[in-house]
Amino acid sequence: MLYPPSLIDLIEALRRLPGVGPKSAQRMAFHLLEKDREAAGGLAQALQRAVQSVGRCQRCRMFADAQLCPICSSSSRDPSTLCIVESPADVAAIEQSGSYRGCYFVLMGHLSPLDGIGPQQLGFEQLESLFAEGVVQEAILATNTTVEGEATAHVIAEIAVRHRIKPSRIAHGVPVGGELEYVDGGTLAHALAGRQSLG
Amino acid sequence: MLYPPSLIDLIEALRRLPGVGPKSAQRMAFHLLEKDREAAGGLAQALQRAVQSVGRCQRCRMFADAQLCPICSSSSRDPSTLCIVESPADVAAIEQSGSYRGCYFVLMGHLSPLDGIGPQQLGFEQLESLFAEGVVQEAILATNTTVEGEATAHVIAEIAVRHRIKPSRIAHGVPVGGELEYVDGGTLAHALAGRQSLG
Numbered sequence: 001m002l003y004p005p006s007l008i009d010l011i012e013a014l015r016r017l018p019g020v021g022p023k024s025a026q027r028m029a030f031h032l033l034e035k036d037r038e039a040a041g042g043l044a045q046a047l048q049r050a051v052q053s054v055g056r057c058q059r060c061r062m063f064a065d066a067q068l069c070p071i072c073s074s075s076s077r078d079p080s081t082l083c084i085v086e087s088p089a090d091v092a093a094i095e096q097s098g099s100y101r102g103c104y105f106v107l108m109g110h111l112s113p114l115d116g117i118g119p120q121q122l123g124f125e126q127l128e129s130l131f132a133e134g135v136v137q138e139a140i141l142a143t144n145t146t147v148e149g150e151a152t153a154h155v156i157a158e159i160a161v162r163h164r165i166k167p168s169r170i171a172h173g174v175p176v177g178g179e180l181e182y183v184d185g186g187t188l189a190h191a192l193a194g195r196q197s198l199g
Numbered sequence: 200m201l202y203p204p205s206l207i208d209l210i211e212a213l214r215r216l217p218g219v220g221p222k223s224a225q226r227m228a229f230h231l232l233e234k235d236r237e238a239a240g241g242l243a244q245a246l247q248r249a250v251q252s253v254g255r256c257q258r259c260r261m262f263a264d265a266q267l268c269p270i271c272s273s274s275s276r277d278p279s280t281l282c283i284v285e286s287p288a289d290v291a292a293i294e295q296s297g298s299y300r301g302c303y304f305v306l307m308g309h310l311s312p313l314d315g316i317g318p319q320q321l322g323f324e325q326l327e328s329l330f331a332e333g334v335v336q337e338a339i340l341a342t343n344t345t346v347e348g349e350a351t352a353h354v355i356a357e358i359a360v361r362h363r364i365k366p367s368r369i370a371h372g373v374p375v376g377g378e379l380e381y382v383d384g385g386t387l388a389h390a391l392a393g394r395q396s397l398g
Contacts (some may be wrong), residue, residue: 002291004264006249013245016238018230024218026288029249031217033262034307037250039215044246046212047231047239050205054232063232065203089225092201108233 007033059130061106061123063088071103078102082130083140084156086110086149090142102140105130110148111155122152124159131163138166145172145190206232258329260305260322262287270302277301281329282339283355285309285348289341301339304329309347310354321351323358330362341369344389 003011007029014025032040056062057069064070071077071091081102085091091104107122119125130136139160143149157167173191174183183191202210206228213224231239255261256268263269270276270290280301284290290303306321318324329335338359342348356366372390373382382390 002269002294003262003287004253006245006252006264007262010245010249013238013242016235016242017227019223019226027218028216030262030287032246033249033253036215039212040246040250043212043215044243044250046205046209047243047246050209050228050232051236051239051243053205054203063202063206063229065205070201088202088229095201 060104061108061126062091062104076101079135080137081140082136082138083142084127084153085142086144086152094142107143107152110143110146110152112148119155124156127156128159128163131160131165136165138168140168140170142170145186259303260307260325261290261303275300278334279336280339281335281337282341283326283352284341285343285351293341306342306351309342309345309351311347318354323355326355327358327362330359330364335364337365337367339367339369344371344385 010029010032011022011025014020014028015022017025020028032043053065054063055065057064057072058067059072060069062069062071066073078101081100082105083094083100083102084105084107085094086107086109088106088108091106094100094104105123105127109117109122111117111119111122131139139156141153141156143153143156153169157169160167171194172187173194174180174187180188209228209231210221210224213219213227214221216224219227231242252264253262254264256263256271257266258271259268261268261270265272277300281304282293282299282301283304283306284293285306285308287305287307290305293299293303304322304326308316308321310316310318310321330338338355340352340355342352342355352368356368359366370393371386372393373379373386379387
């Protein structure tokens with residue numbers, strides 16, 4: 001055995017990060033031990049603190065360190081509009097656009113029966129009780145334009161209709177600033193089917 | 200602020216890993232908190248243990264958790280041959296080839312004055328005292344074939360000669376199993392210049 005056991009353990013632990021293979025894990029471990037032991041200590045602490053303190057918002061399932069996330073506990077947001085997304089990164093992207101003042105619901109994934117991800121894992125029960133409160137009037141479905149994302153949106157739309165809430169889907173089409181000739185066929189088909197009257 | 204502070208800290212800490220940008224760091228943090236909190240705890244522990252226990256071999260500067268690494272403390276290795284490499288990964292690569300029974304010296308880098316890496320950072324003093332012991336008879340220079348690697352090899356070769364030790368450079372040429380037509384010009388030039396007589 002060439003490397004000390006604790007170094008081998010570190011390489012193994014780094015390999016469990018998404019997108020990190022054996023070579024990258026080794027490079028990361030060497031970098032931390034050779035050049036940046038301070039960063040290694042900092043990362044260890046940050047991991048422990050995050051695991052201890054980061055939970056989910058009880059209302060929207062967003063990452064939060066309190067019962068409610070900053071958006072759900074804010075009085076300046078409109079609770080009658082609910083935007084349903086797949087991941088916390090989607091919330092961050094929409095917030096950065098600065099064009100939305102409603103609330104969110106984070107599924108933390110999409111329906112994928114083969115991976116064992118069903119309505120329970122995505123918090124559909126929690127979503128239904130939110131719908132049942134009678135505050136939400138429109139549910140904006142902002143799941144990804146993948147087969148699974150579309151299926152998830154479809155199922156949630158049915159639940160919304162059952163609660164007399166208006167479901168809507170974000171528009172799919174040509175990106176702003178995008179040139180038509182470089183846009184893929186699927187997006188163009190969406191853009192044509194979703195055309196809006198100017199008259 | 201959308202994410203809890205401890206989540207932001209975790210993303211920042213992950214960004215200090217080599218090859219990890221803001222998007223990957225976010226993906227890693229979300230993965231650990233959503234799907235694999237056990238891995239997060241394991242990584243935190245592995246980091247702390249590695250920082251505490253992994254040091255350098257006093258003889259060859261290889262990562263080790265004792266005063267000497269397994270190779271330097273082994274009685275079955277030939278201490279009269281010293282292979283000088285840039286990184287611990289190079290030691291692992293040569294060991295895997297199973298074709299070397301001598302000892303190593305790990306520089307942990309190459310001469311790079313602009314980055315503040317000089318003879319002191321690469322342990323030249325330690326290398327000279329090893330040479331002065333009178334045990335080493337051949338120093339095999341296995342630094343990389345980059346400008347910095349060649350310069351480092353050149354300087355060490357001069358030190359070796361001063362101690363009446365025979366310096367040698369590993370052969371550079373066409374990889375075994377490689378097809379000539381796909382080999383780059385620099386490698387071919389090396390292969391031609393380093394041709395060996397069959398007669």
